[in-house]
Amino acid sequence: MPTLLHHPLDPSSRLARLMLAEYGVPVDLEEVKPWLRDPDFLEINPAATLPILVDDKGGQAVGCLAVLHMIEDLYAPTSVDGLLPTDAGDRAEMWRLFEWVNAKAQ
Template identity: 35%
Template sequence: MRILFHLPLSPFARKVRLALAEKRLPFDLRIERVWDRREEFLAVNPAGTVPVLQESNGLSIADSYAICEYLDEAYPDIPLLGRTLGERAEVRRLVAWFDHKFHAEVTRNLVFEKQMKRLLGRGNPDAAAIRAGYANLKPHLEYIGWLAETRAWLAGPQLGLADLAAAAQLSTLDYIGDVDWSISDAAKDWYARVKSRPSFRPLLGDRVTGVTPPPHYEDLDF
């Protein structure tokens, strides 16, 4: 059976979970406590990060973008990277936006500081970083709203990896109650469409010990 090593609040693991589900590929989830630095896991991914996908034939792939590129090449029936060269370039641009810029400016400042830092033994949360995360969220939500108002989906006419990358980051933040959805109605409506998809339901059922999501987290209509 295909196995995905993950952490429930890893937006990158969530992105891969959504991609696998959208492609209707069965898989088992296995939580990997990366702070334990298991030798067997480090042998597969020396970076010591999740997600890591292990295929039934023994092939192991680390890094969420490498995994998603592999899935689109290996299982092309339901494409997530676009159909034309232009669409594929735009999907890649936006995936990089959410994986790098959004994560560095928002998710890392909030989820890492408030949840992961303690688990990794890296001290207390940085109040300045948390303030920056909240401030940075507003322009990102406004940009998502603009994309949602001008296109059928974030990168073009079909739902694709850009939508999954953005929704993965936002769902992680939404779990800890850190998304002010009043900032952009268009972004909120787009997110409601994404989280209403069958692929999203397992994420909405996730629970992390000691952290209870807000009531709207599972509400498909907010």
Template identity: 65%
Template sequence: MARLLHHTLDPASRLARLMFAEYGVGVELEAIKPWSRDPLLLEINPAATVPILLVEDHEPPVVGALAVIHAIEERFSPTTVEGLFPATHAGRAEVWRLMEWVLSKLNDEVTRYVIEEKIVKRDQRGGTPDPSVLRVAKANLVEHMLYFNWLFATRHWIAGDVMTLADFALAAHLSCLDYLGDVTWETSVETRDWYARIKSRPAFRSLLSDRVPGMPAHRGYADLDF
């Protein structure tokens, strides 16, 4: 069985977990704290980031979000269920455009700051979050949500008429932020309705049962109807 090195609230790791679950493929999860810079982790990935996928003993580890996404799609995408990439060139281009938006822009402007301030600092010698950083991240999230609301007002799924990997990528990020209570769903009705649909999928169940020791999930995190 494949093994995934991850952190519970790392969105890229959550994306990989959603792919495995959607495709009905079992994977062994090994939780780590990448910011601890464990020598064993650094030996595998000097960048000290997750996810890291270990498939076979004789094969090198698959490191990083894009490499892991490709490996899961290449090795484990079944023919019995609909895949997460559209059949058309235009459809795939839109998926990758939105994937880049989420994995780069949303992450760099919002998610990584929230995780750093609320999770990493707390774990490192009891550090406290910087309110000014969180205010900026919150303001950036408002702008992102306005764009997502516009998309969901014109589409059933984020990249078009069918669910794709881009939906899982956005759901992975928003689920982390929702766990920490940083999403104001009341002002994001279109995105909230989409999120209610996607978090009702069987693939989402393990994410909704995640808990960080000493940090309970925000109220409503695991509720399918908010």
């Protein structure tokens, strides 16, 4: 089962949790308080940002965009389209909207 290092109030962590829930992926949630600068956490991500997704094989994605891509690559259902559009123009528009919303949330 993958593990998501997150904080409940972090907008990027919230987005990762939402995407995992949409795909029905069971996940272990490990709450991290990045402002405490725990050495074990800083070893994974010296920038002390969230979210971080660790897959079943120990692979890690650090940061919101990397986590979203990892979720899409590993867990998107094959029976329906994933949440990320396959068309380049549609995907560019999705990322534009993502950047706008994500910047406003922080």
